[in-house]
Amino acid sequence: MKNQVPHQRIILECITLSFVLLYVYAAMSKLLDFENFKVQLGQSPLLSAHAAWIVYAVPITEFLIAGFLIIPRLRTTALKASMALMTMFTAYIFIVLHYSSFVPCSCGGILEKMSWNVHLVFNIVLMILAAAAILLDEKLKENESFKESYRKVLIWIPAIIVAGTAVVSFLFVSSERLMHYENPFIRRYPRHAAVLRSQLDLKYNSYYFAGRSEGRIYLGNSTAPLQLLSIDENLKNKKIDRIKSAPKDILFQRAMVSVQDKYFYLKDGTVPAVFRGSAADWIITNKFSGLPYFDQAEPIDSIRMVLRSNKGEDLANILGLFDNEKTRKIKYNPQLLQKQVDGIFDTDGKLLYDNNTKKISYVYFYRNEFITADNHAELIQRGNTIDTTTRAKVKVSYLENHTVRKMSAPPYVVNANAAVCRNLLFIHSKIKGKYQDEKVWSQSFVIDVYDLNKQTYLLSFPIYNIRDQKLKTFLVTKDCLYAVIGSTLVLYDLKPIIKKEIKDAH
Structure with missing residues (x-):
């Protein structure tokens, strides 16, 4: 027995020294690359919402345990703390692999x-070593047999494992709730949520998405409003179509085209005028009569459109529903858009309609808010984007006896553009979040994804820059995202982490 004691003490000292070196190395690597560690923790699928304090707590804890391990009278406590910490690291990895929405990048350093x-296996081995060290420490301290020492630590080790696992599980559950429902402006970037498949040079930067029909993507051209470029969903088989029978007596100024189902709509709110025809022959066959002036309009069906006009109080923006077959053709809903400053610039945004869910969406440009309405323009809900800009930061000057309004300073853009696909809302955000990877932010356009049904933030992904060109507009289908960046059309494949969230209307 006496001959074994030095042997056991050497083993205990080796395990203790190994933990000291591991903790010092791990803590130092985090501090030496602190910004990267903070970004990695902020992108964690488990701990994002708690990253502000965990980013300091982890290296401090590692240093403290390392220090306690080399102080003989504190060694027992430090070994139990080591067991608890390794249990939490192990539980973290297990939950990441089996229960989180995505698997992030690995930790820094040699790990x-x-x-x-x-x-995971490495951490389990360290847990076993920590348990062995606790057992040896107890035996050498009391000079007892292994059997007697084992009885004493039999309660401690399972209790430590259960407590450590419970702490990580609690942090995971609470972080998920905060991230999805009360997001503290932390973006999550699952790896390869959207992957670039192909791109096409459009030659000109005047194209915009007109819509999608029967497996083809349609692009309008602001400089040639009666002409459309269509292409299949793989960016092949280009075709040029031209709208026929356009009235010669109408002076179009801002003509735009929308394509929905088998119809096309030629729209110009400055006239105002809307014409409809079949996408089979591109011949205008119907005219919407009695239209008010509008600056945005989206077709709901062959006879109805949702539009934005300046018919609100003090000429403020207002959303309304136009029905071409009713006697009273336009019905406004003044409750949808909410004034903060002037009712025009502060309520500026993007009007969207999804034909699958039959819902209208409106995303404000200058505040962290969007609304959803049904196809009768009745409010369903209001939602918020994850940034913190609750009030539009716009400065408005009134000229010519208060009859003309102009921006007196560049506005603070929050949401630059948006697209909707069934229950998912995709927003091009212009605001940098917490723990944002500087490289990703500077080299890409960030798309945030929200679930309109659950009113939750899901994730973010980058659309990478093409030279110095701007992301003008984008369109999303169940499988792909199409974007016009300057004069280039790009196609990104949406991966299962996004596709599995897309739900058809019930």
């Missing part, structure tokens, strides 16, 4: 070379 599964 970055490990896969998540190898890292």
Whole structure:
């Protein structure tokens, strides 16, 4: 027995020294690359919402345990703390691999070379070593047999494992709730949520998305409003179509085209005029009569449109429903858009309609808000984007005896553009979030994804820059995202992490 004691003490000292070196190394690597560590923790699928304090707590805890391990009278406490910490790290990796919405990048340092599964095994081995060290420490301290020491630690080790696992599980559940429903402006970037498949040079930067019908994407051209470019969903088989029978007596100024189902709509709110025809022959066959002036309009069906006009109080923006077959053709809903400053610039935004869910969406440009309405223009709900700009930051000057309004300073743009696909809302955000990777932010356009049914933020992904060109507009289908960046049309494949969230209307 006496001959074994030095042997056991050497083993205990080796395990203790190994933990000291591991903790010092791990804590130092985090501090030396603190900004990267903070970004990685902020992107964690488990701890994002708690990253503000965990980013400091982890290296401090590692340093403290390392210090306690080398103080003999504190070693027992430090070994139990080591067991608890390794249990939490192990539980973290297990939940990431089996229960989180995505698997993030690995930790820094030499551990970055490990896969998540190898890292899990590595942590389990460290847990076993910590348990062995606790057992040896108890035995040597009391000079008892292994059997007697084992009885004493039999309660401690399971209790530590249960407590450590419970802490990580609680942090995971609370973080998920905060991230989805009360997001503190932290974006999540699952790897390869959307992957670039192909791109096409359009030659000109005047194209916009007119719509999608029967497997083809249609692009209008603001400089040639009667001409449309269509292309299949793989960016092949280009075709040029031209709208026929356009009235010669109408002076179009801002003509735009929408394509929905088998119809096309030629719209110009400055006239105002809307014409409809079949996409089979591109011949105008119907005219919407009695239209008010409008600046945005989206077809709901062959006879109805949702539009934005300046018919509100003090000429403020207002949304309304136009029915071409009713006697009273336009019905406004003044409750949809909410004035903060002047009712025009502060309520500016993007009007959208999804034909599958039969819902209208409106995303404000200058505040963190969007609304959803049914196809009768009745409010369903109001939602918020994850940034913190609750009030539009616009400065308005009134000229010519208060009859003309102009922006007196550049506005603070929050949401630059948006698209809707069934229950998912895709927003091009212009505001940098917490723990944002500087490289991703500077080299891409960030798309935030929201679930309109659940009123939750889901995730974000980048659309990468093409030279110095701007993201003008984008369109989303169940499988792909199409974007016009300057004069280039790009196609991104949406991966299962996004596609599984897309729900058809009930």
